[in-house]
Amino acid sequence: MTDSGVGALDQSVQLVQLLTPEGERVEHPDYAFDPDPATLRSLYRDLVLVRRVDTEATALQRQGELGIWASLLGQEAAQIGSGRALLPQDYVFPTYREHGVAWCRDVDPVTLLGLYRGVNLGGWDPNAHNFHLYTIVIGAQTLHATGYAMGVQRDGAVGTGDESRDTAVIAYFGDGATAQGDVNESFVYASVYNAPVVFFCQNNQWAISEPNDRQTRIPLYQRARGFGFPGVRVDGNDVLAVHAVTRAALDRARRGEGPTFIEAFTYRMGAHTTSDDPTRYRIAAEVEEWKLKDPIARVKVHLSRGGLADQAFFDEVDREADGLAAHVRRSCLEMPDPDPDEMFAFAYREPHPLVAEERAWFAEYHAGFADAASLEAGSAEVHGGAR
Amino acid sequence: MTQTTIAKAVNQGLRAAMEADPKVLVMGEDVGKLGGVFRVTDGLQKDFGEDRVIDTPLAESGIIGTAIGLALRGYRPVCEIQFDGFIYPAYDQIVSQLAKMANRSRGSVKLPVVVRVPFGGGIGAVEHHSESPEAYFAHTAGLRVVSCANPADAYWMIQQAIRSEDPVMFFEPKRRYWEKGELDIAAGPALGLHDARVARAGEHVTVAAYGPMVKTALDAALAAEGDGVSIEVVDLRSLSPLDLGTVIGSVEKTRRLVVVHEAPVFLGLGSEIAARVTERCFYALEAPVLRVGGFHAPYPASRLEEDYLPDLDRVLDAVDRALAY
Numbered sequence: 001m002t003d004s005g006v007g008a009l010d011q012s013v014q015l016v017q018l019l020t021p022e023g024e025r026v027e028h029p030d031y032a033f034d035p036d037p038a039t040l041r042s043l044y045r046d047l048v049l050v051r052r053v054d055t056e057a058t059a060l061q062r063q064g065e066l067g068i069w070a071s072l073l074g075q076e077a078a079q080i081g082s083g084r085a086l087l088p089q090d091y092v093f094p095t096y097r098e099h100g101v102a103w104c105r106d107v108d109p110v111t112l113l114g115l116y117r118g119v120n121l122g123g124w125d126p127n128a129h130n131f132h133l134y135t136i137v138i139g140a141q142t143l144h145a146t147g148y149a150m151g152v153q154r155d156g157a158v159g160t161g162d163e164s165r166d167t168a169v170i171a172y173f174g175d176g177a178t179a180q181g182d183v184n185e186s187f188v189y190a191s192v193y194n195a196p197v198v199f200f201c202q203n204n205q206w207a208i209s210e211p212n213d214r215q216t217r218i219p220l221y222q223r224a225r226g227f228g229f230p231g232v233r234v235d236g237n238d239v240l241a242v243h244a245v246t247r248a249a250l251d252r253a254r255r256g257e258g259p260t261f262i263e264a265f266t267y268r269m270g271a272h273t274t275s276d277d278p279t280r281y282r283i284a285a286e287v288e289e290w291k292l293k294d295p296i297a298r299v300k301v302h303l304s305r306g307g308l309a310d311q312a313f314f315d316e317v318d319r320e321a322d323g324l325a326a327h328v329r330r331s332c333l334e335m336p337d338p339d340p341d342e343m344f345a346f347a348y349r350e351p352h353p354l355v356a357e358e359r360a361w362f363a364e365y366h367a368g369f370a371d372a373a374s375l376e377a378g379s380a381e382v383h384g385g386a387r
Numbered sequence: 388m389t390q391t392t393i394a395k396a397v398n399q400g401l402r403a404a405m406e407a408d409p410k411v412l413v414m415g416e417d418v419g420k421l422g423g424v425f426r427v428t429d430g431l432q433k434d435f436g437e438d439r440v441i442d443t444p445l446a447e448s449g450i451i452g453t454a455i456g457l458a459l460r461g462y463r464p465v466c467e468i469q470f471d472g473f474i475y476p477a478y479d480q481i482v483s484q485l486a487k488m489a490n491r492s493r494g495s496v497k498l499p500v501v502v503r504v505p506f507g508g509g510i511g512a513v514e515h516h517s518e519s520p521e522a523y524f525a526h527t528a529g530l531r532v533v534s535c536a537n538p539a540d541a542y543w544m545i546q547q548a549i550r551s552e553d554p555v556m557f558f559e560p561k562r563r564y565w566e567k568g569e570l571d572i573a574a575g576p577a578l579g580l581h582d583a584r585v586a587r588a589g590e591h592v593t594v595a596a597y598g599p600m601v602k603t604a605l606d607a608a609l610a611a612e613g614d615g616v617s618i619e620v621v622d623l624r625s626l627s628p629l630d631l632g633t634v635i636g637s638v639e640k641t642r643r644l645v646v647v648h649e650a651p652v653f654l655g656l657g658s659e660i661a662a663r664v665t666e667r668c669f670y671a672l673e674a675p676v677l678r679v680g681g682f683h684a685p686y687p688a689s690r691l692e693e694d695y696l697p698d699l700d701r702v703l704d705a706v707d708r709a710l711a712y
Contacts, residue, residue, distance in 0.1 A: 125495040132459070133491055137483050143449055144484070147456020154412075154438050154462070182480070185449035192444060346490045347528050349497055349552040353581075353628045355528075 013219050015233050015265060018240040021293040023301030025240075033244035037308040043239050044303060045317050046080045047296045050100040052321035053109040056328050057099075057116070061274040065332055066116040070097045074237070074269030077295030078202045080104060081242025082264070085250055086170065087163075088130070091152075093145035093171045096134040097202075101172065105131035109324070110331040119335050138173070139180030142199065145171035146186045149195035149253075158196045159256030166254035170198045170246075176207025178223065179215045187227040187261075196253035198246065199224075199261045202236060204268035209281040224261035236266030237295040267293070340366060388571045394564035396538035397427050397503075400545035401465065405435050411549055412457060414441040415450060415467030415503075424469055425505055425564055447473055451480035451502065455488065458498045463549055470561075471506040472515025478523070485554045486529030500554045501545070505561035506534075507599045507649045508696055511689045518686055519650035521598075524556045525627040525659075532627040533580060534558040536601035538568040540624065543576035551580065558626075560599035583630035585637060589619030592643040592709050594702060595634055595660060597623040600647045607702040618706060626656055634660065635667055642673040643709040647697055652680040674712035677705045 016031050035043065054072050061069040072079060079100025086092065086104065094101055099112055107129050114123035115134060122133035135141035149169040152158060157167040177183050178201060190197050203220055205212055216223070224231025234245040242264055249260035267290040271278050303309040344359035391399070405411045413428055413435075419442035422429030432440035443450050447468060454464035468474045474481075481502065489497055508517030525532045531553050535541040541559070548555040578584060586601060587608050596604040601622045608618035619637050623629065638644045644664055646657035661676035679697045687695050 120493065121491040123493075126459075126492060127495065133488070135484075137479060140452065140480065140484055143452020143480065144456040144459065146449075147453030147458075148460050149456070150453060151457045151460025151462050154457075155460070181476070182448055182452060185444070185446040186452070188444050188446060189449050189453055342493075346492075346494045348531075349489060349494065352531075352553075353631075355628075 013233060015235055016241045016245050017235040017238050018244060019238045019298055019302060021237070021298050023298045023305060025302065028241070028244075031241065031244040031248060033240045033247070035240070040299070040303060041309050041313060043080060043084065043243075044296070044299045044309070045320070046084070046100070046103060047076045047239060047299060048317050049321050049324055050080065050103050051076050051296065052325050053103070053328055054099060056325040057113060058270070058274060060113070060329065060332055061116070066113060066274075067118050068273050068275055069116050070273045071270040072097055072099050074267045074290065074295070075202055075204055076100055077239035078236040078242055078264040078266045081239040082170070082200055082246040082262075085243050085247040087168075087250070089157075089164065089167045090250065091130045091132070091145075091148055091167070091169045093132045093141040093148070093169070094134055095138070095141065095172055095174065095177070096136050097174075098134070098172050102129075102131060105129040107131055109328050110335075113328070113332050114335065117332065117335055119338050139177035139183040139186075142171045142173055142177070142183045142186035143189070145169045145197050146190045146195050149190065149197040150193055152196055153193070158254060168196050168198060168250040168253035170200055170250070172200050172202065174207065175201065175203040175205065175212055175215055175220060176210065177201070178220055187224070187229075187259075190259040191228040194256070194258040196256065197259050198249045198253055199259060200246065201261065201263045202266055203263050204236075204266050206268050206272065206278070206282065208272040208276060209278075211282075219263070221261055221263035227261075229259045229261065231261040231263065233263045233265055236264030237293050237298070239295060239299060266295075388569055390567050391538045391570045392565050392567055393535065393538050393541045393560065394425055394427050396541035396570055397535075397545050397559060398429055398431070399570075400542040401428065401431060402434075403542075404465075404546045404549040405431065405439065408463060408549075410461060410463045412439050412441060412462050412464045413467070414443050414454060414464055416443055416445055416469050418442060418467050423467060425561065427503075427505075427559070427564075428467065447477040448480050451477040451485060451500075454500050455480065455484055455498060458500050459496060463499045463501075465501040465503060465545075465549060467503045469505070470512075470516045471504055471518040471520055474504060474520055481524065481530070481556075482527050486527045489553070490529055497552050498554050499549070499552050501548045501551075501557050502554070503545075503557045503559060505564070506558045507560055507562060508686060508692050509562035509599065511692070513689070514686070517689075517692065519648065519681065521556070521558050521626055522650055522655050525656060529554065530627060531555045531581070531625075532558070533625045534560065534598035535624070536560060536563070536586075536598055536622050537566070538570045539577075542570055542572070543578075544580055544624070547576065547580035555580075558598055563599050563602060566602065578624070581625040581628050581630060583624050583633035584622045585619060585633065586622040587618070587620040589641065590617040591641055592616070592645060592706050593619045593621060593634070593637040593641045594645045594647060594706065595621040595623055595637075596647040597626065597656075598648075600649060600697065603697065603699060604647055604702060607699045607706070610699060611703060611706060616706065616710065623656075629660065629663075631660075631663055631667070634664060638664055638668050639671050642671055643712075644672070644676045645679060645702065645705045645709055646676065647679045647702055647705075649681055649696055651683050652678045653683045655680050674709045677709050679705045
C-alpha cells in the first residue's frame with residue numbers, strides 16, 4: 001500500500017468557492033451567484049432553521065422519542081444551497097439525511113420524523129413535493145432518479161426552452177455510496193442516454209467509520225470524466241457556491257445537455273446516526289478544524305460585516321427557530337402509533353387473497369385480546385364491587 | 388383461431404399492450420435491433436422506436452432501478468432479464484425497492500413494472516442459463532409472480548401483467564418457447580392473471596405444475612392413462628398469489644396431490660402448497676402431498692441436466708408412490 005494516489009492528484013483539485021470560511025466574498029471565473037440582501041437573509045434563515053430542527057431531532061432521540069436520527073449537522077449549506085436552486089417541476093431523490101432539501105421542498109420537518117420514530121416508513125406523498133421518500137439502501141435511489149429523468153426525456157420535458165416545462169432530476173448520495181454498483185450503473189445509464197439528472201454527492205468525509213480513502217483513490221468529482229460527463233467539486237459549506245454550481249448543473253440538464261456530477265466537499269460534524277460513536281475512529285482535532293469552516297457562521301459574518309442584516313434580524317431568526325423546534329417536538333410526541341391493520345393495507349394495490357386472509361385473521365386475533373381485556377376489566381369491577 | 392408459439396404469443400401480447408397504451412415501454416439487453424436473444428421482442432423497436440423499446444446497458448440492477456424511476460414518472464416498463472441466472476444483480480432493486488416502494492409510500496406511488504424472465508433448464512446451456520429462481524420472488528410481499536405454459540396464456544397473461552397496478556414477475560418457460568398451441572384472440576382471455584386452470588381432468592391423483600413442467604405433467608398423464616391411472620393436471624399459472632381454491636377443489640376429488648417444479652424441492656413452491664393443502668384437506672387426503680423437483684445441488688453441467696430435471700418418469704414415480712398409500 002502506498003499513499004501517493006489521492007495526495008498526488010489532490011494537488012490539481014479545483015474547489016469552487018464564493019464565500020470563504022471567514023465570510024469574504026470571492027469571485028470564480030465559471031460560477032457566479034450574487035443574491036440580493038433579502039435572498040441572502042432568507043438563505044441564512046433556512047440554514048439556521050434546518051440546523052435547529054436537526055438539533056431538536058437529535059435531542060428527541062436522546063430522550064427516547066425517536067429510535068434513531070441521521071443528523072445533517074455541518075451539511076446545511078450543501079443541502080440548502082442545492083435545494084434552493086431547484087424549480088417546482090424538478091424532482092428530488094434523497095438518501096435519509098436530506099432534511100435540508102426536504103425543507104426547501106416544503107416537506108414539514110415533523111413528517112420526516114415518522115420514519116425515525118417508527119410510526120411509518122416515510123410519511124409524505126412524494127408527488128405532492130416532487131421529493132421522493134428517503135431511501136435507506138445506499139445508492140439505490142440514483143437509478144430511480146436516472147429512470148425518472150429518462151421518463152422526463154420521453155415526456156419531451158427537456159430542451160424546449162420553456163422554463164416552466166423543462167425539468168431536471170437530482171439524486172443525492174454520500175461519499176460511501178460512490179463505491180456502490182448502483183451508483184456506477186446510474187452514471188452509465190445517465191451518460192449513454194444523456195439523461196437530465198444531476199448527481200449531487202455530499203462528500204462528508206466519512207462513511208460511518210470509513211474515511212474517503214476506503215472508497216476512492218482519486219477525488220470523487222474526477223470520476224465523472226470517465227463516465228463521460230462533467231464533474232465539479234464545490235465547497236459544500238459555502239451556500240452561495242453550492243447554489244451557483246447546482247443551478248448551472250440543473251440548467252444544463254434542463255437544456256438537454258445531460259448529467260453533471262457535483263461533489264460538495266463538506267464534513268459530517270456529528271455521528272453517522274445517533275447509534276454511532278465517532279470518537280472510536282476519528283480525532284477531535286479534525287472536527288475542530290472543520291468547525292472553523294462552519295457553513296452558517298460565514299454567512300452571518302458576511303451579512304453583519306456588509307451591513308446586510310442587523311442583530312434584530314438574527315434574534316428574530318433564532319426566535320423562529322425555537323418556535324419551529326417546539327412545533328417539531330410537540331408534533332413528534334403527539335404522533336400516534338399506527339393501526340396494526342396498516343401492515344396489510346398498502347402491501348398491494350390490487351386485491352391479493354393471501355394478504356386479505358392474513359389481514360382478516362389478524363384483525364380477529366387482535367380483537368380477541370381487546371375482548372379479553374374488557375372481560376378482565378369487567379371482572380375486576382365485579383370483584384371491586386363485591387369487596 | 389391460429390397456431391402459434393409461446394415466444395410469438397408473448398411478442399404479440401407485448402405488441403398489443405404497446406398499441407393500447409403509449410406509456411408501455413420494453414427495456415432490456417438486446418431487446419431492440421436483435422429482438423432479444425430468444426427473439427421475443429422481435430420487430431418491436433422497428434415499429435415503436437428506440438424511446439419505447441430500449442436497448443439498455445449490460446447492467447441488470449440498472450434495468451430494474453431505472454424502470455422504477457420510469458414508473459414513478461408514469462410509465463409502464465416491461466423489463467427483460469435475459470436469463471434467469473442474471474437476475475441476481477437486480478435482486479436488491481426488485482426485493483428492496485420494486486416490491487416495497489408502494490407500501491413505503493402508503494399507496495401514494497404505484498409501480499406497474501413487469502419483469503420478464505425466461506427461466507428453467509433443458510436447453511443444453513452453460514451455467515446460469517437454466518435456473519428457476521421464482522421462489523425467491525414469491526417469498527417477497529409486494530410482488531406478484533406468474534408463469535405461462537402455453538401460447539394463449541402467454542398472450543393474455545403478459546397483457547394482464549402489464550395492466551396490473553402492482554409489480555409482476557413474469558416467468559417464461561424458455562425451453563417451451565417454440566411449442567405450438569392455439570390462440571384465439573377474438574375469444575378474449577378465459578381466466579384472470581391469478582387463476583389456476585385444470586389443464587386435464589382426472590380421477591385418481593392431482594399433479595400441480597407451472598411453466599415448463601405443465602407439459603411434462605400432461606405427458607405423464609397421457610402415459611399413465613395406458614396403465615389405467617387417471618391424472619388430473621392443474622396448471623397453477625400464478626405463484627403469488629396462489630389460486631389454492633382450484634388445487635383444493637381438485638384434491639377433494641382425487642384425494643392425492645403431487646406438486647412438480649424444476650426448482651429445488653427444498654423450500655420450493657411445492658413445500659408451501661403441500662403445507663397449505665395438508666392444512667385444508669387433512670381429512671380428504673389418502674396420501675401425503677409429494678413433491679417432485681430439482682435437487683439441493685447447484686444446477687449441473689448440461690450433460691447432466693436430464694438427470695437433474697424432473698421428467699415424465701419422475702412424475703410417474705411420485706404418482707405411483709402417492710397411489711401406494
